[in-house]
Amino acid sequence: xxxxxxxxxxxxxxxxxxxxxxxxxxxxxxxxxxxxxxxxxxxxxxxxxxxxxxxxxxxxxxxxxxxxxxxxxxxxxxxxxxxxxxxxxxxxxxxxxxxxxxxxxxxxxxxxxxxxxxxxxxxxxxxxxxxxxxxxxxxxxxxxxxxxxxxxxxxxxxxxxxxxxxxxxxxxxxxxxxxxxxxxxxxxxxxxxxxxxxxxxxxxxxxxxxxxxxxxxxxxxxxxxxxxxxxxxxxxxxxxxxxxxxxxxxxxxxxxxxxxxxxxxxxxxxxxxxxxxxxxxxxxxxxx
Amino acid sequence: xxxxxxxxxxxxxxxxxxxxxxxxxxxxxxxxxxxxxxxxxxxxxxxxxxxxxxxxxxxxxxxxxxxxxxxxxxxxxxxxxxxxxxxxxxxxxxxxxxxxxxxxxxxxxxxxxxxxxxxxxxxxxxxxxxxxxxxxxxxxxxxxxxxxxxxxxxxxxxx
Numbered sequence: 001x002x003x004x005x006x007x008x009x010x011x012x013x014x015x016x017x018x019x020x021x022x023x024x025x026x027x028x029x030x031x032x033x034x035x036x037x038x039x040x041x042x043x044x045x046x047x048x049x050x051x052x053x054x055x056x057x058x059x060x061x062x063x064x065x066x067x068x069x070x071x072x073x074x075x076x077x078x079x080x081x082x083x084x085x086x087x088x089x090x091x092x093x094x095x096x097x098x099x100x101x102x103x104x105x106x107x108x109x110x111x112x113x114x115x116x117x118x119x120x121x122x123x124x125x126x127x128x129x130x131x132x133x134x135x136x137x138x139x140x141x142x143x144x145x146x147x148x149x150x151x152x153x154x155x156x157x158x159x160x161x162x163x164x165x166x167x168x169x170x171x172x173x174x175x176x177x178x179x180x181x182x183x184x185x186x187x188x189x190x191x192x193x194x195x196x197x198x199x200x201x202x203x204x205x206x207x208x209x210x211x212x213x214x215x216x217x218x219x220x221x222x223x224x225x226x227x228x229x230x231x232x233x234x235x236x237x238x239x240x241x242x243x244x245x246x247x248x249x250x251x252x253x254x255x256x257x258x259x260x261x262x263x264x265x266x267x268x269x270x271x272x273x274x275x276x277x278x279x280x281x282x283x284x285x286x287x288x
Numbered sequence: 289x290x291x292x293x294x295x296x297x298x299x300x301x302x303x304x305x306x307x308x309x310x311x312x313x314x315x316x317x318x319x320x321x322x323x324x325x326x327x328x329x330x331x332x333x334x335x336x337x338x339x340x341x342x343x344x345x346x347x348x349x350x351x352x353x354x355x356x357x358x359x360x361x362x363x364x365x366x367x368x369x370x371x372x373x374x375x376x377x378x379x380x381x382x383x384x385x386x387x388x389x390x391x392x393x394x395x396x397x398x399x400x401x402x403x404x405x406x407x408x409x410x411x412x413x414x415x416x417x418x419x420x421x422x423x424x425x426x427x428x429x430x431x432x433x434x435x436x437x438x439x440x441x442x443x444x445x446x447x
Contacts, residue, residue, distance in 0.1 A: 003289050006309035006355060036351050037333060049309065053356060078345075102422030104400070105333060107345040108352060190424075192334065 001040050005048040012058070012165055015050050016140050020163035022048040028165060029053075030074055030113035033105050058167060059110075063089065068173040073112025073166050077101070077124075080111060089174050092199075092282075096127040096182040101192045112166045115148075118156040118222075120257070121193040125152065126217030127182040129225065130199025133171045139164035152222035175211070179204045181281035184218070185274050187261070194218045195262050196270050198278040202233070209233045209283075214246075214275060219256045219267040226250035229275065238283045247276030294358040298323070299367030307354050314338045316354035317364055325365035325395045329424075336423030339396040340364050346403040348422070365395035368402065378402055378440040387436030389427035397423050401437045409445045413438060 007022070009015035019026050025047035029035055038044040052058065058074040063085035071080065080086055080097035087094040100106055100114070100123050114124050115135065125148065133148045140163050148169075151159050160166065180201035184194035196219040203210040212233045217223035229250035236242050251272035258264035280287045291306040298321060305320055317323045317340065326349060329337030333351040340349045341363040368376035378398050381387065388394045397420065404411070404419040411419070416437050417430075425433060 001310045003308060003310050005290065006292060006353075032353060032356065033333060033348075033351050036353065040331065040351075051355070102334070102336070103419060104336060104339055104346050104348045104422045105351075108347050 002042070002045050004039075004046050007048055007050045008054050009050060009052070010054050010056075012055060012138055012167055015052060015055065015165055016138065016163045018048075018050045019165070020140055022050070024162060026050055028116070030110040031076065031108040032113075033101070033109040034113060034117045034119065052165075058112075061086070065173055069171040071111055071169045071171075073168060074110045075112075077106035077109055077111065077114070078103075081106065090131065090171065090180070092180045092182045092201075093127055093131065093171070096123050096184075096199075099184060100124065105192075111169060115151070115169070116158060116160060116166050118152065118158050120155065120221060120223070121195075121218050121261075123182070123184050123194055123197050123217075125223040126197040126215045127199045128169065128171065129215035129217070129223045130180065130182070130201045130213045131171045132201075132213060133169055135166050136168040136170065137161075137164045138167050143167075145170075148223075149225060155221040175203050177203045177205060179282045179284070181278045183274050183278045183281065185270055196267060196274055197223075198271070198274045200275070200278045200282040202282060204238070204283055207237055209236050209238055214250055214279070216250065216254055216271060216275070219262070219271060220254050221257065224254070226253045226275070228253050233279070238285060240280075240285060240287045243276050243279045243283070243285060243287065246279055247272045247274075250275040292355055294355055296354075296357050296360060296362060298362045299364060309353065309355060311354040313340070313342075313349035313352045313354045313357050313362075316357075317349060317362070320354075323364050323366050327392055327395060329392065329396070334422075334424065335393065335396070336400060337393050337396040339399045339423065341399055341403050344403065344406065346400050346422075363399070363402075365399060368398065376402070377443045378405070378437070381436040381440035381443065382433075385436040385439055386432045387428070388425075388432070393423060393425045393427075397425065397433055401440070405437070405441055405444065409441065411438075411441060 027046040029049045029051045058072045060072040062070045077097045077100045182199045185196040197217045199215040202212040212230045214226040229246045256264040256267035317326045327337035329335035331350045338350040
């Protein structure tokens, strides 16, 4: 690994200033589990690393029935998995966080770092997209709030400007009849990175789907909503047949990656099955 | 090369050292402190041979900078036995139950298990298997490892 300047801001504004001063070759460093790996492999050779570990208060997780869930950027995956309010009110989000990567990585890796890295082959972005999450970015000119959907631009590319920092993730308050599920598909149990991830949330209103949100990730360049499948389910009665058709519609909407981990055809077939299963799990329907 | 001063407690001992920013925690432990029980395996955050405890949490020291351990408490496999050399029940159990063959992954497994048992003193077998998903063994097939941890948990919570 090449040497680099190690900068230790003690506030977000300090960190923004350092990023602005250091320019394009500087990288923000949170837990380090992804960036350090890229640096060791010389995929990333930053001249300066701006370390957020000494910035207080960025790891807070707060829940309020009217305001919803706020997760600080430096909250670790293990903290999210263990948080009582998340486990109670967004159980599939806690379950997802409990499965990211592997246990030691979950103790180091942060949610903000995960989202900003832009690697498609991971779980949090897809699950949070299905929950209509937004992200708060702070830069030299103040704060802005983006829908997570608009935060992702392309493969490993986000909407973050050079000196901007993602400081918080916000999830809207859960509807009383909120249902949801997140399923990650691994080719073998020994793998830590999903081939495909699907998040489904909805309101389950006396047998009918309302406010359906279907997010697909890991097999596409950036996590995406399956809007046609969502429209198909909206207001529809939940049955094994409608969920199976929903899976087929969603799979047809994606333009999958094709690489050593799986061909586009393969990923599309898996998507059909996993969307169906995630929807079935969300609505409590017993089907394969 | 700019050096950074770090204070860190490793296995109960205070250290103050100057290290370059790029020094990995694994290299710091092995090369600077001579604690070679912590292994460098895959060096990509997968195999878990480099697992140590930092402030009571299991982490992989190959994808963590030494500077990130500043002002923290690090525990390595060398810190598990008594000062007079008496092995920790987990170590003893791995010997008695055949929880290892070549032994390279063993410090990582034992440190992961040590932190896990501190949180879950009486685990089910499936809990142990879930806790070990960040550690790879290429010799044993895991049965001996899981049995060793179960036996150690019984001994530790029973005595």
